[in-house]
Amino acid sequence: MHLIVAEKNISAQRIAGILAGKEKVRVARDGGISSYHFDEKAVVGLRGHVVEVDFVKGYSNWRSEERPPRSLIDADMVKIPTERKIVNLIQKLAKKSDQVTIATDFDAEGELIAKEAYELIHAVNRKVNIDRARFSAITPEEITNAFARPTGIDFDLAAAGETRQVIDLMWGASLTRFISLAARRGGGNILSVGRVQSPTLAMIVDREKDIEAFVPEKYWQLSLETEKDTEIIEARHTTSRFTSQKEALTARDNTKEPLVVTEVKEGSKVDRAPTPFDTTAFIVAVARLGFPAARAMRLAEDLYMNGYISYPRTDNTVYPPSLNLSGLLQSLKKSEFREDVEWVMANRRKVPTRGKKSSTDHPPIHPASAASRQELGEERWKIYELVVRRFLATLSPDARWLTMKVNFDAGGEPYTATGGRLTEPGWRRVYPYSKVTEYMLPGMKAGERLPLNDVTLEEKETQPPPRYSQSKLIQKMEELGLGTKSTRHEVIQKLISRKYVEGTPLRPTLVGRSVIDSLENHADTITRPIMTQTLESHMQQIREKERGSDDVVTESREMLHTIFDQLEQHEQEIGAEIMEQTAEELTLGPCPVCGHDLRIRHMRGQTQFIGCTSYPDCGFNISLPMTAWGFAVRVGNVCEIHNLHHVRLVKKGARPWDLGCPLCHHIASNRETLKLIPSLSEAMMSRLIERHIYTVYELAHTPTEEISSVLGITPESARKLVDEAEDVLDLLRRRSDCRKFVRKYLPPRRGRSPASVIRKMHEVGINDVTDLSHTDEKILKTMGVGEKEASILLSEARKLSAERELREIGIPAVSLKKYQKAGIIGPSDFLDNPYVYISAISGVSPDTVYRHVEMVAKALNRPAGPKYSRTRVEKGNAGLLAIRGVGEAIVVRLSQAGIIEPSQLAESDPEKIARLSGIPAEKVREYQRTYRENENSTR
Numbered sequence: 006m007h008l009i010v011a012e013k014n015i016s017a018q019r020i021a022g023i024l025a026g027k028e029k030v031r032v033a034r035d036g037g038i039s040s041y042h043f044d045e046k047a048v049v050g051l052r053g054h055v056v057e058v059d060f061v062k063g064y065s066n067w068r069s070e071e072r073p074p075r076s077l078i079d080a081d082m083v084k085i086p087t088e089r090k091i092v093n094l095i096q097k098l099a100k101k102s103d104q105v106t107i108a109t110d111f112d113a114e115g116e117l118i119a120k121e122a123y124e125l126i127h128a129v130n131r132k133v134n135i136d137r138a139r140f141s142a143i144t145p146e147e148i149t150n151a152f153a154r155p156t157g158i159d160f161d162l163a164a165a166g167e168t169r170q171v172i173d174l175m176w177g178a179s180l181t182r183f184i185s186l187a188a189r190r191g192g193g194n195i196l197s198v199g200r201v202q203s204p205t206l207a208m209i210v211d212r213e214k215d216i217e218a219f220v221p222e223k224y225w226q227l228s229l230e231t232e233k234d235t236e237i238i239e240a241r242h243t244t245s246r247f248t249s250q251k252e253a254l255t256a257r258d259n260t261k262e263p264l265v266v267t268e269v270k271e272g273s274k275v276d277r278a279p280t281p282f283d284t285t286a287f288i289v290a291v292a293r294l295g296f297p298a299a300r301a302m303r304l305a306e307d308l309y310m311n312g313y314i315s316y317p318r319t320d321n322t323v324y325p326p327s328l329n330l331s332g333l334l335q336s337l338k339k340s341e342f343r344e345d346v347e348w349v350m351a352n353r354r355k356v357p358t359r360g361k362k363s364s365t366d367h368p369p370i371h372p373a374s375a376a377s378r379q380e381l382g383e384e385r386w387k388i389y390e391l392v393v394r395r396f397l398a399t400l401s402p403d404a405r406w407l408t409m410k411v412n413f414d415a416g417g418e419p420y421t422a423t424g425g426r427l428t429e430p431g432w433r434r435v436y437p438y439s440k441v442t443e444y445m446l447p448g449m450k451a452g453e454r455l456p457l458n459d460v461t462l463e464e465k466e467t468q469p470p471p472r473y474s475q476s477k478l479i480q481k482m483e484e485l486g487l488g489t490k491s492t493r494h495e496v497i498q499k500l501i502s503r504k505y506v507e508g509t510p511l512r513p514t515l516v517g518r519s520v521i522d523s524l525e526n527h528a529d530t531i532t533r534p535i536m537t538q539t540l541e542s543h544m545q546q547i548r549e550k551e552r553g554s555d556d557v558v559t560e561s562r563e564m565l566h567t568i569f570d571q572l573e574q575h576e577q578e579i580g581a582e583i584m585e586q587t588a589e590e591l592t593l594g595p596c597p598v599c600g601h602d603l604r605i606r607h608m609r610g611q612t613q614f615i616g617c618t619s620y621p622d623c624g625f626n627i628s629l630p631m632t633a634w635g636f637a638v639r640v641g642n643v644c645e646i647h648n649l650h651h652v653r654l655v656k657k658g659a660r661p662w663d664l665g666c667p668l669c670h671h672i673a674s675n676r677e678t679l680k681l682i683p684s685l686s687e688a689m690m691s692r693l694i695e696r697h698i699y700t701v702y703e704l705a706h707t708p709t710e711e712i713s714s715v716l717g718i719t720p721e722s723a724r725k726l727v728d729e730a731e732d733v734l735d736l737l738r739r740r741s742d743c744r745k746f747v748r749k750y751l752p753p754r755r756g757r758s759p760a761s762v763i764r765k766m767h768e769v770g771i772n773d774v775t776d777l778s779h780t781d782e783k784i785l786k787t788m789g790v791g792e793k794e795a796s797i798l799l800s801e802a803r804k805l806s807a808e809r810e811l812r813e814i815g816i817p818a819v820s821l822k823k824y825q826k827a828g829i830i831g832p833s834d835f836l837d838n839p840y841v842y843i844s845a846i847s848g849v850s851p852d853t854v855y856r857h858v859e860m861v862a863k864a865l866n867r868p869a870g871p872k873y874s875r876t877r878v879e880k881g882n883a884g885l886l887a888i889r890g891v892g893e894a895i896v897v898r899l900s901q902a903g904i905i906e907p908s909q910l911a912e913s914d915p916e917k918i919a920r921l922s923g924i925p926a927e928k929v930r931e932y933q934r935t936y937r938e939n940e941n942s943t944r
């Protein structure tokens with residue numbers, strides 16, 4: 006069999022379709038993974054990388070004493086499958102194969118993925134022949150060619166990629182741990198540091214500092230207005246910026262009639278057609294259409310997978326000679342670009358335009374086949390159209406402009422005006438994305454005099470450098486050699502998701518800034534691009550076999566150890582700096598009670614709340630939902646009443662939850678519960694809120710004298726209010742307990758949420774589990790609870806409330822479990838059954854059971870029943886067993902009827918024993934007879 010491994014499932018499917026030609030492709034599913042079969046061939050798609058490098062076991066504890074962050078530098082690494090099912094399927098098929106072709110994407114990343122597949126296959130089949138197909142577009146022509154002329158895997162290229170993975174993990178993990186621990190951060194709140202990420206963040210931070218440090222300077226611009234043949238002409242002073250106001254005013258005052266044309270220069274200008282798209286140029290162009298980089302790349306990859314455009318990750322800006330440009334034009338004629346294509350074919354430039362970078366891997370991004378708007382949908386079409394038009398533009402002639410420059414003199418002051426007209430639109434005809442502004446000047450001759458209509462002096466200010474847009478940043482990263490064409494947009498995305506940067510254009514957050522500041526102070530190598538550039542040159546050396554991977558990793562390790570030497574010395578300072586700087590981003594505004602700052606606090610586990618910074622002097626706090634609902638962060642808006650920043654709960658993959666002003670939210674949500682206090686009027690409530698008593702809890706814990714003075718009521722009324730508040734607190738506690746219970750046993754269902762059931766329960770007075778245990782099933786049904794659900798809910802409620810009652814009485818948990826297992830559930834079960842029987846079925850010793858029975862009897866104010874000595878129980882037991890036909894099971898059943906010894910058996914009414922024990926009366930009589938006979942014979 007011939008196994009073909011593609012980069013993704015969708016490419017596998019398309020490759021199979023192309024190679025099968027007219028033959029039918031059979032789809033097989035194995036563990037949820039599809040494979041495509043035809044003609045002794047099987048095609049399987051990976052999911053990009055199906056293995057990842059990770060540290061060997063034992064390094065997962067961040068706070069380990071023996072394994073501090075530095076230990077990660079020298080920790081061994083292993084490859085772990087991340088897509089088990091795919092790995093299994095490939096290995097299963099590989100065992101049956103005599104030929105394997107790896108058809109992953111054609112770039113460094115794809116080569117590494119190819120090598121990973123190679124290793125997985127080699128591990129199960131050493132003899133199989135493995136080759137590699139390389140193509141830049143998933144089109145019939147490219148695919149057939151690639152499979153007709155397979156090559157080998159470029160192991161040097163893959164090794165470079167592998168080395169990069171190892172180094173990235175080593176740097177990222179050790180530094181992230183170190184910085185996070187130093188700043189006492191953990192959980193979902195870590196501070197990540199990375200080889201490419203940190204220098205990129207540093208650029209954004211540095212730009213922000215430039216903007217802040219920028220001091221605007223004033224300058225003046227002078228212009229005049231004239232006209233010729235009723236056409237208005239604007240001319241500017243040849244000193245484009247006056248830095249001195251005095252000079253500008255003098256020049257203005259000198260500007261007088263006559264206005265004389267001194268020179269007219271006509272010329273022409275060539276407007277070059279744009280060069281082919283590499284990834285960066287593509288991202289810049291697509292940003293103008295409003296697509297963020299990461300989204301644009303995702304859509305472009307989708308177009309590639311479906312055969313519409315060539316591979317979008319490329320550094321190449323020169324079409325290779327092998328690319329059939331005429332063929333492509335022909336195929337695009339079958340699209341709505343037909344007219345433009347025909348124009349390009351008729352006017353095609355001799356040689357297509359070319360950019361500066363030429364590499365041997367992929368061609369520049371170009372269309373691969375014709376598509377229609379309907380097939381692609383709005384968004385993908387916009388991107389496809391851009392790629393098509395760019396391609397057409399690169400084959401179109403240059404545009405030409407007619408230019409005109411006119412110089413003037415007015416009272417000795419020189420002015421100039423320029424104009425231009427597009428005479429040959431060339432490529433601009435097919436590529437309408439960059440605006441052309443034609444500005445025509447009327448014909449003029451030297452020596453001509455014109456009227457001076459107006460002179461304008463404008464005062465302006467110099468502007469700070471702009472913040473980076475995503476596409477500008479990607480360009481800059483490329484210039485500095487940060488990241489690769491495949492990773493740059495992902496790095497920016499990471500910075501955003503880690504809350505290091507925000508907004509469009511990008512600006513750093515306080516956390517982002519504090520991390521960079523601290524690194525710059527103590528280990529600035531991490532924030533400078535030079536380190537990454539060095540690494541890139543090492544990667545190149547590996548690719549060209551000049552250096553080995555181990556050698557490069559060792560050098561990188563040494564570099565990182567040097568950095569740790571610096572960092573560890575300053576751990577305390579680094580932590581303090583970051584904590585101090587980032588505290589601000591959690592500070593919300595003044596505490597309503599004492600005026601100090603309120604701050605969001607994230608505790609271990611899931612807890613978060615808003616507390617006062619002067620705690621313990623001030624105990625004011627506002628509780629927040631658990632972090633499972635979202636991580637609390639400060640937002641820009643400020644409450645006009647309370648002067649507090651609004652709070653938002655953010656959760657990955659969910660819409661953020663805006664709480665608004667935390668105090669307004671606090672007041673509103675507590676108002677409902679305050680209303681439960683019967684003698685608290687609306688007016689009293691408002692008075693309390695004014696005096697910062699917001700919750701029932703706070704009211705219940707306020708001294709009565711204070712309440713009586715705040716509300717102007719008698720101490721007795723205040724006492725009553727506090728008592729009522731305590732009752733409400735108790736009610737709230739019981740309700741919350743009951744809510745948890747209901748949520749546990751009542752699965753959410755369409756049209757009936759646990760919350761709605763709970764609300765209805767409150768309405769009918771079911772406030773706790775005990776209330777619930779006494780409720781009729783029919784009442785639950787009216788709340789939308791199903792029959793089966795209701796019976797489960799009630800039996801569990803009875804169990805729980807009985808258990809609580811028994812715990813209250815003092816029955817220890819260990820015994821309680823044994824009783825419950827034996828079916829002794831509620832307190833009355835202890836008194837309705839003989840204790841010897843309870844002991845027999847639960848395995849708890851008779852004396853212990855009796856002690857528990859006494860406790861229950863006392864609590865319920867009922868008699869405990871007779872107690873027997875241990876020897877009497879044991880002797881009785883033996884005596885009963887001695888009767889013919891009586892075994893252990895019968896002894897237990899007899900004990901249920903209160904019979905613990907033969908004499909009791911002999912004296913009791915057989916019918917009654919039968920009723921209580923379930924032993925047929927006939928049998929009981931037989932035991933009685935046997936016993937009496939025995940007694941008589943021994944006498």
Ligand SMILES: [Zn+2]
Nearest residue numbers: 596599617623
């Ligand atoms: Zn306070």
Ligand SMILES: [Zn+2]
Nearest residue numbers: 644647666669
């Ligand atoms: Zn407020």
